[in-house]
Amino acid sequence: MAATRPVVVVGAGLGGLSAAVHLAAAGREVIVVEARKEPGGCCGTASVGPYRFDTGPSVLTMPSVLAEIFAAAGEDMDGWLPLRRLDPCYRLVYHDGSHLDVVPDAEAMTEQVRALCGPDEAARYRRFRALLGEMFQAEWSTFIDRDMTSLRSMVRPYTLLKLAAMGGFRRLDRLVAAHLTDERLIKAHTFQSLYVGLPPGQALGVYAVIAYMDTVGGVYFPRSGGMHAIPKALAALAEKKGAVIRYGVRAVEVETDGTGVAAVRLDTGERLATRHAVVACDLPRAHARLLPPAARDWRLRRPRFSPSCLVVHAGLDRRPPGQAHHTLHFGRQWAASFAALRQGRPQPDPSLLVTCPPAGDAAPAGHATLSVLEPAPNLSGGWSPGLTARLEERLLARLAELGYGDLSGAPRLVWDPPAWAKEGHSAGTPFALDHRFTQTAWLRPSGVARRVPGLHFAGMHTAPGVGVPPVLISGRLAAHRILGTAR
Template sequence: MSPVVVVGAGLGGLAATVRLAAAGRDVTLVEARDVPGGCCGSVSLDGYRFDTGPSVLTMPRVLADVFAAAGHDMESLLPLRRLDPYYRLRFHDGSHLDMVAGREAMAERVRELCGAAEADRYLRFRTRLGELFAVEWRDFIDRDVTRLRSLLRPLALARLASLGGLRRLDRLVKAHLTDPRLVRAHTFQSLYVGLSPRQALGIYAVIAHMDTVGGVFFPADGGMHAIPRALADVARKAGASIRYGTRAVKVETGHDGVRAVRLDTGERLPARHVVVACDLPAAHQGLLPPEAGDWRLRRPRFSPSCLVMHFGLDRRLADQAHHTLHFGRDWDSGFSALRAGRPQPDPSLLVTYPESDSSAAPEGHATLTVLEPTANLRGDGDWTRLTPYLRERLLGRLADLGYGDLSQDCRLTYDPPAWAGLGHSAGTPFALDHRLTQTAWFRPAGAAGRVPGLHFAGMHTAPGVGVPPVLISGRLAAERILRTPR
């Protein structure tokens, strides 16, 4: 079989590598860092281990399918546990809502917080979310949309429109739910795709379905970084060669397409197919040939970034959920600030407390990670001033929320310049946002039309941002290669 080189050992690159190697292809995976994971990374410091990438895992069957492609049962190699609750949502008025498993159990939580009438509305809306998900998953998310004709599905599009998927997200949700707290519980997910609920299309209500209906999961041991480690092991067992600490510097092409990948060691890896699964805008700055240019990246619109603080605690917290979302008081002004490229005046915070991960901290200790959405580097902020200000403000906010004085417990901070230093364009780990003109076929293509054999995977291409979409992008790249006789 003609050789394949995959550039980048993030989840997209690993998913493609596993599937290609399992199909008998000669695959070499090249990764600039010393470990797999890409965005799904890990850092150990002062006896604590922190996940530095995604903390939310939904749709575990997408991940299980990657293991199954190589003949492995995920549960035996990477056991997962369902979080309970999936999230704890705390509102500025002091109330809270736990998102839990089960239709009736969740309706009862809504009934206790919002009343019986809203619980009935919630159940009808939950059904609507399921209908939207069924249409989108089959016809758009889990499908290769590299070619424009892939979107020409009139019946599916008509069904989406009838369900409200082409309306704005906030209008769709408010048409079904009336309590502002419940509306926030089903629209905050728009931040995952880099937009406010007023900007995002209703199709992104499916993220709320994945989170609040499908559930949120976590590896039983080793944190989120256990996922890429397990996938890398499976790739090796399937016959792939993995080169860590090696950077790809040039994809070489000829008249018939891809020829080789040149490495920073001076080596030249012959290849008839290449999967580029790293930061795509950065790859176009030298790694990729000019003819691989994509008009969709001429004016890229990036998602907001985030300030993340990792704390190592010498204690455990009582009655703390794995994921707690503290909503800011002024919901709309926060999104307006992000759109304008400014920090939010009263941000919502995601607090992650992986108490069940025994590898995260010494016995009797714990880790705490706090994420505040903020502007990316495309704004005009002076981060030498902004970062210290935001750190201090965040520490004060956490103290007010009951976490105590954490100023001596902070072990690690990531701000937009730090994300840029890790290779994320515009200083955001969330890639391009998902406005209509950067969704599906309008998102950078999964294959270079003018360079046969050149494919792309990861969050900059379709389906987009998030663990399941990135894994799907790797599968789609592998399937395109396996269909090609090159």
């Protein structure tokens, strides 16, 4: 009987849509309920006049994870969501005026390092690049692309010993500094730790795999529609396979009976009878408002949230000449900036990620869009009145110094931690829980509610964690558990 009832997916973000596609492709009836008027969740979009901006992730790595979702539905991703590989993946600009273009080709990248840092460092870089590949191979299939709902999943003695021998359980900054000597190159391979909510001095060396995904695996971007094209394509694919997506409808309660999940109640008063639900929205808020007490997870008793960010989206009347798609401007006060975030204060000299995608359908002909991200504290320590305005003013002044011109009169949107909180993100951060050891793999909130059979979770708050590929994987893992094919 359970197989004849629809699976209800709460949330049409990337995790929920991934689950919906896999379930529908396997022949299950699926209903997705989404409070917003369109798919995307964190991978959203917003407009100011003729300018459209991606309001969520701007970096796409590991496109094979996306391709696998389309393949599971018998489709070729290129026909639905053609991507292009960015070259350079990033332009890294240092405070001394030097810069490093991170390019996808190994030989070309080695030449970039040789030109900036010298032949000896280029040789060290080549060896370090090989180490990153080994670490990625060891971690991907064992800990990232695998169901972590059982403690047994952590017991991989051979892989753990191998990672330990490679330095995976040292601190990330120390691991990288043991192989590279130029501070600029070290920064190029450690700044990614902020993606998992930790400074390089706190993140484990195993997170060097993020640098592998960025600098070796490459960074991609949809050929049209921006990053929001990803959830739009997944939603269309899910509907083609038979899933029903209901927008503008909010789930208000997951009902249970003596055997597990019984129904999902909606704000319309409807009751969707089901034996399986996938909750793919902000997990701490879901526990507070949507889920039964029996679903509580001890891992969320004292959650540690990632820092947040201030993002300024601006419309430009022309594209800056020679501008890369992604440019990272490093600040001078590297250690002090991380210390400030740990203490819940704005960074004194933040590094800025500037994204300037091809105009395409995001801006009028000859115009461009610019999105600038500055790391910021989350709301755990409060957010004083007027702080957003002060940080925005400082950010615009910094951009002018960096050569982007006076943007004070440009059409723009500003997203700050209070805005993220209004969008449904706990602690006002779009980066969920940080990835300290006690919030990683099996120790991260579980993908299943052990005391509520049929209740599954997907998204950033559960394993594998934060980022587009991990969130997509979390949805697939939830679907496979329901289908009985989890590994």
